[in-house]
Amino acid sequence: MPNMNQMMQQARKMQQQLAEAQASLQSQTVDASAGGGMVKVTVGGDMELxxxxxxxxxxxxxxxxxxxxxxxxxxxxxFRGVEELANRQMGAITGGLNIPGMPF
Known part of the structure; x- marks a missing residue:
């Protein structure tokens, strides 16, 4: 049976890593275009144009x-690009687990 203290330490570590990943995401941007590049946008990790x-x-x-x-x-x-970026970053930490309350 797993040690409860170890599990709590791992949960705290994952929580810290998730917070760091979310903070990092806020400073990142994704470029996208449409119409063969006639319209180009930059969207921030905070989901802001x-x-x-x-x-x-x-x-x-x-x-x-x-x-x-x-x-x-x-x-x-x-927006889709930011969501994919967030999913990659969060998935690397959670191992693909869907954690309630996480934005992505």
């Missing part, structure tokens, strides 16, 4: 809907 760049050629006054779609696609791709 940091920047957006739009190629002037993407701005067609007769087709604003396409530009809007490219922006949405790029931002969503950025």
């Amino acid at each position: 940091k920047s957006i760049q739009i190629d002037p050629e993407a701005v067609d006054p007769d087709d604003i809907e396409m530009l809007q779609d490219m922006i949405v696609a790029a931002v969503n791709e950025g």
Whole structure:
């Protein structure tokens, strides 16, 4: 039967590692694009849109809907990238366990 003190120490160590990984994630960014690079975004690990760049050629006054779609696609791709980054970092610590209360 496992030693309860050892299990508690391991749990505290994992908790500390998770907190460190979350703090590290906050300072990281993910770049994403859509429309063949005509719309580029940077999303922070805090799930905040940091920047957006739009190629002037993407701005067609007769087709604003396409530009809007490219922006949405790029931002969503950025958010997915952050989620994947978080899952990799957290999964490396938890061994793939789904821990309640963890954001990813």
